[in-house]
Amino acid sequence: MPWIVGVSGASGTPYAAAVLRALLAAGEAVDLVVSRASRLTLLDETGISFRDAHWQDDLREWLGRGADGKPEAFAVDVSGVRYWSAGDLAAGPSSGSYPVKGMLIVPASTACVAGVALGLSKDLLQRAAGVTLKERRPLVVAVRETPLNGQTLRHLVALDDAGASVVPASPAFYAGATHIQDLVDFVAGRVLDAAGVGHGLYRRWKGELGGGTPS
Numbered sequence: 001m002p003w004i005v006g007v008s009g010a011s012g013t014p015y016a017a018a019v020l021r022a023l024l025a026a027g028e029a030v031d032l033v034v035s036r037a038s039r040l041t042l043l044d045e046t047g048i049s050f051r052d053a054h055w056q057d058d059l060r061e062w063l064g065r066g067a068d069g070k071p072e073a074f075a076v077d078v079s080g081v082r083y084w085s086a087g088d089l090a091a092g093p094s095s096g097s098y099p100v101k102g103m104l105i106v107p108a109s110t111a112c113v114a115g116v117a118l119g120l121s122k123d124l125l126q127r128a129a130g131v132t133l134k135e136r137r138p139l140v141v142a143v144r145e146t147p148l149n150g151q152t153l154r155h156l157v158a159l160d161d162a163g164a165s166v167v168p169a170s171p172a173f174y175a176g177a178t179h180i181q182d183l184v185d186f187v188a189g190r191v192l193d194a195a196g197v198g199h200g201l202y203r204r205w206k207g208e209l210g211g212g213t214p215s
Contacts, residue, residue, distance in 0.1 A: 002029035002082065003130070003195070004093050004103040006125040009037025012107035012144040012169055013045045014067040018181075018188035019106045021063055021076055022199045030081045031093055031100065032059070035126045037109070038060035055083045066208045067184040072122040086123045093128035101137030102130055106191055107169055110145050118164075131163050140194045142187065165194040175203040 005021055007016045023030050034042075039050045047067055050058045059078050066073030084091040092098040105112060107124070112125065121127040132139045141164050143156065156166050167190055171183035182202070189201035 001099045001101045002031045003101050003197075004031045004033065004107040004128050005035045005205055006035070006103060006111035006112075006128060007038045007042075007109075008035050008105060008107060008109040008125060009041050010107040010109035010112070010144040011041060011045065012142075013038070013041045013042045013062070013146070014181075014184045015142060015169055015187050015191075016106045017063050018066065018067070018201070019191055020048055020081075021074060021103060021203050022188060022201055023197065024076065024078070024080050026197055026199060028080070028101075028197065032081050032083045033091075033093065033209065034083075035086045035112070035123060035125050037111075040136070048131055052083075052085055056081075059083070067181040068179070073181075084124055086125055088124055089121075089127060091124055094124060096131050096135045098131075099131075100137065102140070102195060103132040104140045104142070104191055104195060105129060106140075106142040106188070107139045107144035110148075110155075111141070113141065113143055113152060113155045113159065116164075117158040133164065136163065138195055139164040140167055141165070142169050142191050167191050167194050168198060174205060 042048055042050050048062050063076040064072050064074050077200045115126040116129040119130055121130055160166055168186045171186045177183050185201040189199055
């Protein structure tokens with residue numbers, strides 16, 4: 001069964017790329033939903049146009065790019081990905097009878113958070129997240145915004161109450177980061193930790209100062 005990965009319009013497309021690479025490296029299948037707003041963010045942050053008709057080529061180029069913008073930094077096999085258009089409300093992930101392990105929204109914009117918390121289902125991303133909650137499957141929401149106002153905080157509490165894991169895209173520095181990719185990978189690793197997916201993206205805390213070792 002696949003993991004659904006939803007990419008919303010918030011800044012932070014390198015986080016999504018890191019999560020997708022790690023899922024594929026772990027042998028996990030992925031159902032990918034890229035919102036219309038996220039295409040604009042992806043174009044702005046990477047220069048890549050994500051097109052339905054050429055999604056495999058565009059995804060391969062995106063996942064191959066490092067967090068510093070360097071192209072072809074990673075070699076990625078995208079054969080384990082199934083892509084669904086965000087406007088396809090008849091897609092597999094729109095139904096609770098479609099078997100999946102859970103869903104990760106990386107990054108999650110405040111608009112996406114509100115839509116899921118309120119059950120709006122305005123596109124496939126929000127619909128799939130609502131289905132994930134109603135079926136009591138794992139939902140990880142990597143919110144990426146600052147500052148957070150009271151309305152968004154209430155929406156995040158509502159998601160937590162509904163069973164979702166809220167993982168702010170907030171990198172830590174105890175893992176010995178020396179590159180922007182290390183900070184991105186830390187956030188991606190914490191998202192995967194919340195989903196229970198194994199990875200080796202960052203050095204874990206072992207209770208000793210300076211004693212972190214690769215996971």
